[in-house]
Amino acid sequence: MKEIKVPELAESITEGTIAEWLVKKGDQVExxxxxxxLETDKVNVEVNADSSGVLAEILKNEGDDVEVGDVIAKVDENGEAGGTQDDSSDEEEQEAPAEEEQPKEEAKESASEDKQEEKQEEQQKSAGQKDSKNDVVATPAARKRARELGIDLSEITAKDPLGRIRPEDVEAKAGSQESKKEEKKEAPKQEKKPKESSEKTEFDKPVERIKMSRRRQTIAKRLVDAQQNSAMLTTFNEVDMTNVMKLRSERKDAFQKKHDVKLGFMSFFTKAAVGALKEFPLINAEIQGNEIVQKKFYDIGMAVSTDEGLVVPVVRDADRLDFAGIEKGIMDMAQKARNKELQLDDLQGGSFTITNGGIFGSMLSTPILNSPQVGILGLHNIEKRAKVMPDDTIQARPMMYIALSYDHRIVDGKEAVQFLRRIKEMIEDPYDLLLEG
Incomplete structure (x- = not known):
C-alpha cells in the first residue's frame, strides 16, 4: 500500500479543507x-496521486480539515479496479469465529498466570519502596512529620549540605504539593472559558446552520486583524465623471477594435492611483517591525467578488502598462477568479488595492485595509447630482464618491486628503492621463 499525503503547497499555506474527491474508492488511478x-485560504488546488494503482482507502472525507503531510488515502499498487476489499473482509469474518473458539480452560489458565505476575510486580515495588525509605537520611522529627503528612521521604530534596532531611524540608515538600493540587483545580475552570464563548445560541424559531468555508474564515480573520492591528481611518471626496464618460464614449469603439478589450473606468482610476502613489510614496508602503518599507514598484490589487468570497488578484507593474494592458490584466484576473483558476502568485505581493463597490450600487463605504498594505481606494456608484459650477450655474453632473482608507500609523491625514484630491484632479482631466500613458 502506498500512502497519499497532502503535499507542500506554499510557504504561507500549511492546511486546507477537502472540497471534493474527484475519484471514488476502488477506482483505478495513474x-x-x-x-x-483542496480548498486553501487563497485558492483551490488539485492534489495528484503519487503512484498508480487502485484507490483502496479514503481516510479523509469532504469537508475535513487537513494539514500538509497528513495521510488522506491509500493506493494499492497491485489491486484491480473494482477492488478485492470485500473478499478480504469475508475471509476475516470467516477467521473470526475460529479465534473465538479458544477453550475456556486455556483462558482461565492465562488469567491466573496474569494475576500471579501482577502480585509479584506489586511485591517487588513495595519492597523497593521500603528499601529506598530506609536508605534516606532524615532526623526523627522529619520522619514523624512525613508520616503525618503522608509524604515519601525519598521524594524530598534535602537542603542540608550533608543530605540529612529536616522537618522544614518536609514542610516545603508539603507546600509544593498543595500548590500543585490548587493549580489542577483551577485548570478546568480556565479551560471552560473558551467553551463558553463558542457555545451555540439556541433559537425558538427555525434556523439553518451553514459551515463557513475555509476562504470565508480566512477573509473574516484577515478583516478583523486589519482593524485590530492598524490605526485605520477613512477620508472621502467626490469626483465629477463628466470628462471620463465623454472620453470613453468617444474612444470606446476604436479602443475595443484595436485592443480587443473594452475601455472601462478601472484603467483610469488605476493610472490615477499610480500617479498619486508616486507623489505620496508612504501610501505605497508597509510597516515591518519598527521599519517603514517604501515600495518602488506598483503592483495594484483589484478586489473581485466571487461566489466563495472576495479575492484580490494583483495586476503587476501597473505603472508600465498602458490603458489596454491594464484592462486586459483586470479582465484576465476576474475570469480566473470566477473560474477558480487563480494561482497563489496571482494573489501575493500587492502594494495598493482598489475596490469598486459601485458595480453593486454602493453609494458610500469605508473599505477595510488589505494588510499589510496601508492604503485602499474605494470606488462607488455614479449618480447625477446637482453641482454648482465655477460660473455659479447649477448643473446635473455624473458624480462619484471615492474613499481612501489608510493606516494612520505612517500616513498622516494631510497626505491622505492630498492623495485623494490628486486622484480627483486626474480623473476630472483624463486627457493628461492619456498623454502621460
Missing part, C-alpha cells in the same frame, strides 16, 4: 492524476 480538490 501517477499524476488529480484525485481531489
Amino acid at each position: 501517477k499524476g492524476d488529480p484525485i481531489l480538490e
Whole structure:
C-alpha cells in the first residue's frame, strides 16, 4: 500500500479543507492524476496521486480539515479496479469465529498466570519502596512529620549540605504539593472559558446552520486583524465623471477594435492611483517591525467578488502598462477568479488595492485595509447630482464618491486628503492621463 499525503503547497499555506474527491474508492488511478480538490485560504488546488494503482482507502472525507503531510488515502499498487476489499473482509469474518473458539480452560489458565505476575510486580515495588525509605537520611522529627503528612521521604530534596532531611524540608515538600493540587483545580475552570464563548445560541424559531468555508474564515480573520492591528481611518471626496464618460464614449469603439478589450473606468482610476502613489510614496508602503518599507514598484490589487468570497488578484507593474494592458490584466484576473483558476502568485505581493463597490450600487463605504498594505481606494456608484459650477450655474453632473482608507500609523491625514484630491484632479482631466500613458 502506498500512502497519499497532502503535499507542500506554499510557504504561507500549511492546511486546507477537502472540497471534493474527484475519484471514488476502488477506482483505478495513474501517477499524476488529480484525485481531489483542496480548498486553501487563497485558492483551490488539485492534489495528484503519487503512484498508480487502485484507490483502496479514503481516510479523509469532504469537508475535513487537513494539514500538509497528513495521510488522506491509500493506493494499492497491485489491486484491480473494482477492488478485492470485500473478499478480504469475508475471509476475516470467516477467521473470526475460529479465534473465538479458544477453550475456556486455556483462558482461565492465562488469567491466573496474569494475576500471579501482577502480585509479584506489586511485591517487588513495595519492597523497593521500603528499601529506598530506609536508605534516606532524615532526623526523627522529619520522619514523624512525613508520616503525618503522608509524604515519601525519598521524594524530598534535602537542603542540608550533608543530605540529612529536616522537618522544614518536609514542610516545603508539603507546600509544593498543595500548590500543585490548587493549580489542577483551577485548570478546568480556565479551560471552560473558551467553551463558553463558542457555545451555540439556541433559537425558538427555525434556523439553518451553514459551515463557513475555509476562504470565508480566512477573509473574516484577515478583516478583523486589519482593524485590530492598524490605526485605520477613512477620508472621502467626490469626483465629477463628466470628462471620463465623454472620453470613453468617444474612444470606446476604436479602443475595443484595436485592443480587443473594452475601455472601462478601472484603467483610469488605476493610472490615477499610480500617479498619486508616486507623489505620496508612504501610501505605497508597509510597516515591518519598527521599519517603514517604501515600495518602488506598483503592483495594484483589484478586489473581485466571487461566489466563495472576495479575492484580490494583483495586476503587476501597473505603472508600465498602458490603458489596454491594464484592462486586459483586470479582465484576465476576474475570469480566473470566477473560474477558480487563480494561482497563489496571482494573489501575493500587492502594494495598493482598489475596490469598486459601485458595480453593486454602493453609494458610500469605508473599505477595510488589505494588510499589510496601508492604503485602499474605494470606488462607488455614479449618480447625477446637482453641482454648482465655477460660473455659479447649477448643473446635473455624473458624480462619484471615492474613499481612501489608510493606516494612520505612517500616513498622516494631510497626505491622505492630498492623495485623494490628486486622484480627483486626474480623473476630472483624463486627457493628461492619456498623454502621460
